[in-house]
Amino acid sequence: xxxxxxxxxxxxxxxxxxxxxxxxxxxxxxxxxxxxxxxxxxxxxxxxxxxxxxxxxxxxxxxxxxxxxxxxxxxxxxxxxxxxxxxxxxxxxxxxxxxxxxxxxxxxxxxxxxxxxxxxxxxxxxxxxxxxxxxxxxxxxxxxxxxxxxxxxxxxxxxxxxxxxxxxxxxxxxxxxxxxxxxxxxxxxxxxxxxxxxxxxxxxxxxxxxxxxxxx
Amino acid sequence: xxxxxxxxxxxxxxxxxxxxxxxxxxxxxxxxxxxxxxxxxxxxxxxxxxxxxxxxxxxxx
Numbered sequence: 001x002x003x004x005x006x007x008x009x010x011x012x013x014x015x016x017x018x019x020x021x022x023x024x025x026x027x028x029x030x031x032x033x034x035x036x037x038x039x040x041x042x043x044x045x046x047x048x049x050x051x052x053x054x055x056x057x058x059x060x061x062x063x064x065x066x067x068x069x070x071x072x073x074x075x076x077x078x079x080x081x082x083x084x085x086x087x088x089x090x091x092x093x094x095x096x097x098x099x100x101x102x103x104x105x106x107x108x109x110x111x112x113x114x115x116x117x118x119x120x121x122x123x124x125x126x127x128x129x130x131x132x133x134x135x136x137x138x139x140x141x142x143x144x145x146x147x148x149x150x151x152x153x154x155x156x157x158x159x160x161x162x163x164x165x166x167x168x169x170x171x172x173x174x175x176x177x178x179x180x181x182x183x184x185x186x187x188x189x190x191x192x193x194x195x196x197x198x199x200x201x202x203x204x205x206x207x208x209x210x211x212x213x214x215x216x
Numbered sequence: 217x218x219x220x221x222x223x224x225x226x227x228x229x230x231x232x233x234x235x236x237x238x239x240x241x242x243x244x245x246x247x248x249x250x251x252x253x254x255x256x257x258x259x260x261x262x263x264x265x266x267x268x269x270x271x272x273x274x275x276x277x
Contacts, residue, residue: 026220047256
């Protein structure tokens with residue numbers, strides 16, 4: 001049993017216990033001694049424990065590719081990533097196992113002190129847009145991609161340091177003044193490929209066989 | 217209704233939380249983040265206010 005499943009079982013158990021406490025509280029005389037003993041657990045501690053477990057589920061569960069795939073707008077990105085013929089950056093990292101697990105999160109969490117918080121805030125924005133369908137396809141990356149997402153693995157490797165142009169533009173790379181994809185190609189299918197009505201759009205939206213091809 | 221209000225808020229929050237924990241899709245997640253959490257937090261705050269008010273009435277605080 002993995003940790004996420006354990007948290008899931010624990011979450012349901014705590015919720016059931018919380019519900020039982022709430023029902024017991026409703027049947028107890030208001031402000032009676034028993035009410036005062038039950039209330040801190042029923043109205044404060046157990047609810048806060050549920051919030052903690054739920055938030056853990058939000059923060060940890062969303063790191064998996066399967067979580068990203070729950071939104072259909074991610075299908076073309078995932079289909080391309082798992083396509084052995086594709087030469088996008090995501091597909092090359094996937095098929096070569098350069099990133100073995102949590103492929104989406106590894107490149108999109110934004111490293112640094114506030115990086116993960118920013119990624120989560122972006123996630124909440126995406127959640128609102130997806131829930132209320134206030135987005136248009138093809139979806140586009142908002143803002144500037146943080147090169148640290150690439151450099152956290154590539155920086156100081158012999159292969160990276162051995163390329164002269166990396167030294168020439170190092171300061172601009174570190175300052176996000178120039179993107180890695182400027183030289184290294186598209187990370188995902190282009191916007192035109194993901195535009196509804198095109199043949200490539202239909203191809204990229206085919207359901208994934210096996211629910212994600214082993215991506216974690 | 218007033219005395220059971222907090223309990224009802226929490227129970228509704230629990231139902232939405234259970235849905236999200238069992239089926240973590242985008243809609244249950246949105247309901248947990250934007251509805252269940254505020255409901256549970258509101259109930260907890262109302263309870264703390266109730267406790268503080270009673271402690272003040274009894275002259276403990």
